[in-house]
Amino acid sequence: PLVQSGGGLVQPGGSLRLSCTPSSGNLDYYAVGWFRQALGKEREGVSCISIIDDKTFYADSVKGRFTISRDSAMNTVLLQMDSLLPEDTGVYFCAAESLSWNYPTCPEEHHWGSWGQGTQVTVSP
Numbered sequence: 205p206l207v208q209s210g211g212g213l214v215q216p217g218g219s220l221r222l223s224c225t226p227s228s229g230n231l232d233y234y235a236v237g238w239f240r241q242a243l244g245k246e247r248e249g250v251s252c253i254s255i256i257d258d259k260t261f262y263a264d265s266v267k268g269r270f271t272i273s274r275d276s277a278m279n280t281v282l283l284q285m286d287s288l289l290p291e292d293t294g295v296y297f298c299a300a301e302s303l304s305w306n307y308p309t310c311p312e313e314h315h316w317g318s319w320g321q322g323t324q325v326t327v328s329p
Contacts, residue, residue, distance in 0.1 A: 206298050211323035214288055218327070222283040224298030224320055231274070234300040234318075236281040237310050238272065240325070242294040251283060252310035255302070261310050266292075288327045295322045 210222035224236060237252035251262045251272040260272050271284040281298065299316035 206300055206318055206320035208296075208298055208320035208323045210283075211296060211325045213326045213328065215329055216288060216290055216327055218288050219284070219286045220288065220325060221285065222296055222298070222323060222325075224281045224283075224300075225279060226300065226318070231279050231281060231300065232276055233302060235303050235311075236272075236274075237299045237301075237313075237316055238283045238296060239299060239313055240292075240294040240296045242291075245294075247297070247313060249310040249313070250296070253281060255304060261308065263310075285325070288325075290327045292325060293327050294325060296325050297322045 205227050207225050207227055214220050235255050238250040239247050240250050241247040249263055250266055251270055253260050253272045258274060269287045273282050275282060298320040300318045301316045303315055305311050
């Protein structure tokens with residue numbers, strides 16, 4: 205399992221950082237993805253980082269505002285969220301899996317085996 209931290213309430217235009225850490229194992233050996241689910245909507249992929257070369261992928265809705273990165277020393281993957289919008293509100297989940305892919309988007313959620321507990325992000329004045 206994965207343990208998440210971060211999140212909370214922020215005004216539009218503000219920033220938050222989410223972290224995802226495994227309870228065991230080395231996260232460097234796993235691809236990591238971030239998903240979110242708004243109230244009444246399906247869960248959607250936000251960003252992911254591959255195992256090889258740490259290649260990053262982003263949903264169009266967050267490109268240029270969110271940054272995914274690895275902190276290998278802390279065995280953590282971070283999601284830095286800047287210029288937040290009200291539509292970024294939702295429960296954010298991290299996921300990890302030992303997988304690779306050759307298409308320019310993140311693998312769909314059914315490909316990911318380990319999940320974090322979810323953390324609420326609320327963007328509101």
